[in-house]
Each structure stands twice: as C-alpha cells, then as structure tokens.
Amino acid sequence: MIKTSNPSKTRARRATGGAKWNNAVESRDEQYQLKKNAVIAEAARAFGRSGHQNVSLDEIAKALNVTKPALYYYFRSKQELIYECHELSMRIGDRVLQDAIASESTGYGRIAAFLRNFIITLTDELGAPGVLRDISAMTASDQRKIRERRHRFDLRLRHLVEEGIEDGTIAPCDAKLAVYWFMGPVVSLNEWFSAQGDLTGEQVADVFLSFLARALQQGHVGA
8 A cells, every 4th residue: 555655745844835924933043044945936836827927926915915025035036036946846856756765665665655655645635736747937956957957857757766666566568668757747737737627636545546547557658
C-alpha cells in the first residue's frame, strides 16, 4: 500500500507559507520569510489560473490585503516573482520526491508514492493553478536555472523507473518516455483540475495510480 506522507504535506505547508499573511511568528526573519512565501503562493495560484501576462501585482496585493509597495519589499520586479513561483513548485516536488524515496523501497513504490503525494499537495496545499510551465517572462538567466532544475528532476524520476525495472516492480520500458507519460498530466493540472469538480485531489491521485499500475507494472508504456 502506498503511503500518503504527512511529512511531505507539513513541508509543503512550510514551502507555501503555511499561514495567512497576518499570522504572527516570534522571529523577525521568520515573519519576513512567511510573508514572502505568502506572496509567492498567491502569485503562483494567480499566474497559473490566468497567465502571468493577465495578472498585475496590484491584483496580488489586493488578494493579500496589502499595498503594492509592500510587495516590492520582497521582490524587485514581477519577473523575479515569476521566477520564485517556479522555484516554489520545484521545491515542493523535490521534497515530496525525497519523502517518497525515504518511505518506499522499490522503484515502482517510490514513483507511485511521489505521484500520489505530489498531486495531493498541488491540489490541496498550493492549489492546482499554482502549477506553472511558461518560463518566457523570466530573464534568460532565470530561464536557464529553471530548465536545469527541471532536467535534474526528470533524471531523478527516470532513475527511479530504471530502479523499478531492475528490481522487477516495473516492466521493461523506455524510462524517458515513461516519465513524459506520467508527468504530462500532472504538470498541466491547472488546465483541467478544479476544486469544485466531481473529484477531489486525493481521488484524482488514486485514479492516476490505477492507471500507473496498469501501465508500468503490466508493460503498456513504450518498451
């Protein structure tokens, strides 16, 4: 049975701020980071839902009930904020993947645990609209950083597929194509998932796992 990792959700809450803008914390540094994370999380949801080109910093400030100048205390530009939104998604993915690797002992088990907890985290903690793919609005340097982060993450997932093939929990297949197949719908969650839809994030995750089991364990992904 694949576990839903509570540590992942705890860390995800920490990554997204885990609290409202006005929550009090003891340390000034903690307060600064909490509020900065709140801006990133709100911006990620807004950018993912409407597109970064259609969302102004004024709208983000209004959603957080702060002034626009207050946002510039944390970010020098909208470009920088967009980059931080992508970084947030990557950090969440890294933490959920680390938890899956620590909690499961087989290649398939780790892939399945990661996917289930990542989908639940994105739909529950951050909100599916927070998933971002378009990097065109960032500086060339930041685009390169995100591409490198995504590539490293992709390689880690491919390695887990290869581990599963070696330990017998995944049928022989092309690991690169397998990762493209199961990650495609996840990174496009903002395009089709709705919190007001018929299925919760957890139910969607369970449906995904049923597809994953048939594909990877029964060998229906390109060999």
